[in-house]
Amino acid sequence: MDFAQIASLALLILILVLAMWRNINIGLLGFAAAALLVVVSPMHEVAGEMVRSLNAKTLFSHFPGSIFTLLVGVSLLFAHLEKSGGLNWFTNKVYGTIGDRTNIIPWVGFLLGITITTAGAFATATIALLVPVIAALCRRHPKIFFISEMAAIIGANGAGLSPINPVGIVVRKAADSAQVVFNSWEVWFFGVIVAAATVLVLQILFRPSRLIDDTVLNTTQQRGFILMRPAYSENEDNTTMQPFYAMCSFIGVLAFVFLVVFAKADVGLTSISLAVLLMLIFPGNNKNFFRKIPWGAIVVLSGLLMFIGAMQELHTMQVIEEGLISMTSSHIILLFMIAYLTTFLSNVEASTMGVISLMAPMVMTIFGASPHISIIIAAILVPATLSVVNPIHAAGTLVIGFTEERQQDKLFRRLVSIAGSTVVLVPGIVCILPAFML
Secondary structure (H helix, E strand, O other), rough: OOHHHHHHHHHHHHHHHHHHHHOOHHHHHHHHHHHHHHHHOOOEEEEEEEEEOOOOOOHHHHOOOHHHHHHHHHHHHHHHHHOOOHHHHOOOOOHHHOOOOOOHHHHHHHHHHHHHOOOOOOHHHHHHHHHHHHHHHHHOOHHHHHHHHHHHHHHHHHHHHHOOOOOHHHHHHHHOOOOOOOOHHHHHHHHHHHHHHHHHHHHOOOOHHHEEEOOOOOOOOOEEOOOOOEOOOOOOOOOOOOOHHHHHHHHHHHHHHHHHHHOOOHHHHHHHHHHHHHHHHHHHHOOOOOHHHOHHHHHHHHHHHHHHHHHOOHHHHHHHHHHHHHHHHOOHHHHHHHHHHHHHHHOOOHHHHHHHHHHHHHHHHHHHHOOOOHHHHHHHHHHHHHHOOOOOOOHHHHHHHHHHHHHHHHHHHHHHHHHHHHHHHOOOOOOOOHHHHH
């Protein structure tokens, strides 16, 4: 391993530490680290002239333009649906149809999260929509508030491996770079199954009969979990319904899914084109659209993918893969090692997408020749999506924000406990199936 490769590994560890310690966007750190790698990259002779093995032009070739357009386009397209009032109308209509059948409510949130994210919406946007809706609904049914929120965010994030979702596109990009062929929908399906199983376990664990109301006297001798209550808000989002705008927005989303899935159109360019078309038709609703774009996530992905690209140019990723393989000749042990590492990193770094973009190329290189690659990808990446319950992530923080203030510290500790249990248990369980296949 040469100096540049050692420097790239040291910088990788450093940006992970600084992102957690100083709460700096890891993508910004990735840009800075990539620039340093250009400076320390080795020199070699080309046509009698000394040039660096890594230069700015090569570095910028790793900028994820397709993922950039995807995040911008899909965010704008779903922003139309939200601004028109159509999305709120749809979710409220679904919950209104359920009524007081409380056992079903968590699973409706789960299915809504899956549906919206599978269709291409960034999972954080889906969660930001559903969490306040569920909090408002559960003021009448506080005993299902916690599990309903968990079901919605786990479903939304679990479906992020959809081939038309930004996270799924990141995985596909890594596979294409390594010339690995896999079935994206198999990975998505595995993710949905694991998410559903997780919600079912949590629903059994936090069933109403085990919840203790801490506002009632003489509850100290009872065994169970504290009943979490949704906070009241005077600023609920009451977006006025605009029927024609909402109908056109729904048609736009359906057209997007059809063109991408059946016509194999580019995800980013298609979503941007449809979003711009709706802007032209409804110019009065164009204010503040750019606030709907997850710029933080875009910076995370762009910076990390450029840094990973720099590491690949320096052959650092190859050295890491060879180092892992040299530790053991067993692909089964490697499977468990990488799955646990991915899940752990997702629970200490605020961007699951960033961690997946970091680990996916390694997964493709080590296991790409396996005929069961789809199941292997899912077993390694799916447990990481469950880290969304961790308060370090936006989803966990959002749920805490919609909980009564006096209970927020207790909920924080509960979410950390669930996330910690996920790190210990889930990777080992989901890797059992592919382990038998290897």
